[in-house]
Amino acid sequence: MQARHSFFFALLLSVALVGTAGGQAGRRGTPGGASVDRSILINVFATRADGSERPVTAKDVSLYDGGMEQTIQTFAPDPGPARIVLLVDNSLGLRADVEKLAQATREFAYEIYEGDQVMIVGYDEQPEIIADWTDDAKKVEAALPQFRKRGEPYLFDALRAVIDEALQPFAGGHRKRVIVLVADGLDRGSKTKFEYVLRELQRQDITVYALQLPDRTGGALRRDKPKPNQVIRQLVEGTGGRILSVNEPREAAAAICDELRKHRYVLGYTPRSISYHENRRLLLIAGNGIDVRLKATQPSQ
Numbered sequence: 264m265q266a267r268h269s270f271f272f273a274l275l276l277s278v279a280l281v282g283t284a285g286g287q288a289g290r291r292g293t294p295g296g297a298s299v300d301r302s303i304l305i306n307v308f309a310t311r312a313d314g315s316e317r318p319v320t321a322k323d324v325s326l327y328d329g330g331m332e333q334t335i336q337t338f339a340p341d342p343g344p345a346r347i348v349l350l351v352d353n354s355l356g357l358r359a360d361v362e363k364l365a366q367a368t369r370e371f372a373y374e375i376y377e378g379d380q381v382m383i384v385g386y387d388e389q390p391e392i393i394a395d396w397t398d399d400a401k402k403v404e405a406a407l408p409q410f411r412k413r414g415e416p417y418l419f420d421a422l423r424a425v426i427d428e429a430l431q432p433f434a435g436g437h438r439k440r441v442i443v444l445v446a447d448g449l450d451r452g453s454k455t456k457f458e459y460v461l462r463e464l465q466r467q468d469i470t471v472y473a474l475q476l477p478d479r480t481g482g483a484l485r486r487d488k489p490k491p492n493q494v495i496r497q498l499v500e501g502t503g504g505r506i507l508s509v510n511e512p513r514e515a516a517a518a519i520c521d522e523l524r525k526h527r528y529v530l531g532y533t534p535r536s537i538s539y540h541e542n543r544r545l546l547l548i549a550g551n552g553i554d555v556r557l558k559a560t561q562p563s564q
Contacts, residue, residue, distance in 0.1 A: 301539070306341070306438065306468050307528045307547060308503060308556045319528065323550045328534050328561060329543035337531035344378030345439040345523045346396070347371065348425050352446035353385035354416035358477040359509070365407040367445050367474050367509050370516035372400035376524045382429055383407075386421035387414030388452065418446060418494070419453035422460045430469060439523060440469045444498065445509065447476040448491030457489060457497075462542075464502050466562045471498045472519050474509040503556045530557075539564045 309319040321338035349368050371381050375398060383393040383406060394406035422442070430440045442464075450457070464471060478491045489497065499506050505522075507515035530547075537543055540563050549555045 302336070302531060302533045303561070304438070304468075305530045305532075305545070305557055305561075306470065306503065307338075307530050308522060308526050309528055309549065310522075310526045310554050312552045312554060316525070319549070319553055319555075321530075323553055324530075324555060325548045326530065326532060327544075327546040327548070328532075329537040329541070331536045333532045333534060335530060335532050337529070339529055341439060341527045341529045342524060343439055344376070344380070345441055345520075346430065346433045347375070347379065347381045347441045347443060347519075347523075348429050349381060349383045349443045349445065350390075350421060350425055351383065351385045351393075351410065352387075352416050352418070352449075352476070353391075353410060353412060354387040354414050355412050356479050357412060357416070357447065358479050361410045361412060363509070364410050364445060367512040367515075369400075369403055369407060370512045371443065371520070372398075372403035374513070374516040374520045376520060379520065379523075384421065384425060384429065385410055386417060387412075388417050390417075390421040390424045415451040416446070416449050417453045418448070418450040419455040419457055419460050421453075423455045423463070426460070426463050426467065426469065430467075434467060438468065438529070439527065440467070441504075441519075441523065442469060442471045443519065444471060444473045444495070445476065446473070446495070447478050448473075448494035448498075449479060450488055450491075450494065457494065461497060461501050462562050464498070465558050465560050468558060469502060470504045470558075471502045472504040473499050473506045474512065474515055475506050476509055501559045503558045505556075534561075 318340055321335045326333045326335055349371060351364050351368060368383055375381060380396045380398050382396050384390050385393050393409050394403050425442060433440055473495050475495050480491060482490060507518060542563050543561045545557060545559060545561055547555045547557050
């Protein structure tokens with residue numbers, strides 16, 4: 264990021280491999296054939312179509328990993344606090360004015376639950392912390408004038424910085440980590456590849472929501488990178504998130520914060536009859552009247 268948060272800028276220049284995050288994917292094998300804990304914890308969103316607050320249970324859902332049905336060992340509500348990074352496209356050419364970006368951001372400061380905290384990061388050719396971790400709406404309001412529009416959107420580099428630096432300290436014990444992307448999905452110039460970012464989000468079970476802005480390219484073909492709309496869709500669907508309207512920021516913020524506090528579950532299982540060396544599709548099937556979402560893929564170990 265900028266000089267006052269130089270660790271983000273240094274990250275963008277680094278070519279080191281990202282270390283393995285602890286927690287959700289179990290431990291790797293050890294020399295000598297020692298037993299290995301292969302248990303996995305996955306974040307799931309589950310709601311009842313009739314609006315009932317009655318919890319969903321393991322009896323209501325079936326999990327398939329790599330096409331093989333798995334035994335669900337735990338399925339429990341996760342009412343704990345969330346760490347939410349609002350990642351806002353701050354680049355020139357975006358089809359939204361600065362006030363629209365600020366409005367989409369400030370609503371979260373008023374909708375978060377007790378214990379939740381937000382960080383606001385704006386990005387163009389560098390990511391910059393606009394407001395560090397806080398639950399104080401006044402601090403968020405005071406920081407919003409820092410938004411401006413300049414430079415190109417290095418979205419994938421910004422996502423990597425957020426994953427590695429902003430959210431990594433909360434891995435493991437604090438697992439409710441979220442990115443709310445306020446952007447059109449365009450990337451111009453990142454050194455980080457989209458496939459790498461998506462895999463890391465899935466590996467670390469970080470959920471991405473999007474307040475999607477109009478595509479400034481008009482859907483023009485890009486040979487080297489996915490189209491902006493495809494980027495948004497793959498980030499959201501791949502991590503179990505949702506796309507909400509940027510034109511209704513208060514409703515979007517309330518829906519996201521409510522969902523994180525009231526409808527998030529942690530599912531635990533030990534994979535059987537699968538290959539740990541391949542990316543595997545995940546499928547969760549629920550009973551009638553129950554809607555569920557989770558990340559689309561369990562990356563290889």
